Structure formats: structure tokens, C-alpha cells
Amino acid sequence: MRTATITELKKELNTVPPAELVELCLRLAKFKKESKELLTYLLFEAHDLDAYIASVKEFIDLEFASLSTSHLYYTKKTLRKILRITNKHIRFTGSKQAEAELLLFFCEKMRRSGIKLDNSVQLSNLYFQQLRKIEKSIAAQHEDLQYDYRKKLDALTYP
Helix, strand or coil: CCCCCHHHHHHHHHHCCHHHHHHHHHHHHHHCHHHHHHHHHHHHHCCCHHHHHHHHHHHHHHHHHCCCCCCHHHHHHHHHHHHHHHHHHHHHHCCHHHHHHHHHHHHHHHHHCCCCHHHCHHHHHHHHHHHHHHHHHHHCCCHHHHHHHHHHHHHHHCC
């Protein structure tokens, strides 16, 4: 079975009546948790990006509070989980500003958590990879925001 392109889907969705469109969205949300989360974001939280970023930061705070640094394996596993969920929320927003803020916050928390980045090549690679992503998202910002974000990024790069 061939999957339709986005253009084909858009054309077809324009012809569907509103009541049937609601049914299609609900049916889509039933099958995958991420679809339901995205629909929740779009309907209830997309109008206030700052509040959404604050709620994601709270989640990151909670996850870092439960981070175990006793075993490096579990630390890496938990950090990857936190980062995976953070990236999912970044995809939901589709905003470079949200990407920069959330990844900066993640890296700040990682730096302050007491994890020895020098002891693990994987953790140091993960950290520096996020710094590179932040650099790219900062480049797409307005000049005033770039200055503020660069100051935060420099603090993370050169402790």
C-alpha cells in the first residue's frame, strides 16, 4: 500500500466536511500516543508558547531530580530519555526559540547535575552534540535573542 504525500492529503482534507474531519482526527489520536499528545498541544497549549516551555522545563527539572548518578549506565539511559522527550516537545512547537531555550535548559541541568562528562565519551558526545544543535537554532533567531542565547551558550561551553 502506497502512502499519500502531504500535498495529496492536504487536497483531500480540504474536501472533507468539518464533522467528518473531527472524526478523522479523533480516530487518528486513538492509535498513537504521540498523535494524541500533538493534538493536545495544538488545541490547548499552542496559543501560549511561554507557558508550554515553562511546563516542559518543569518536567525536565523533575526528571533530573530523579536522576541516579551512581551507575553511569543508568545515568546515560535516563539522560537519553529526558532528551528524547524534550526533542518531542520541540518538534511539537516547531519553534527555533523553544528549541534554543529547552536545549539550553537541558544542558544547564546536565552541567549542574554533577555528572562527570569526562568519564564517559558517550555523555560528552551527547552534551556537545546538543551544544551544536543550540548553535544552529541560535543562528536562526533575531539578533537580540541571539545575543542573549549566545551568552548562555558561552557559559555552558566554557565553564
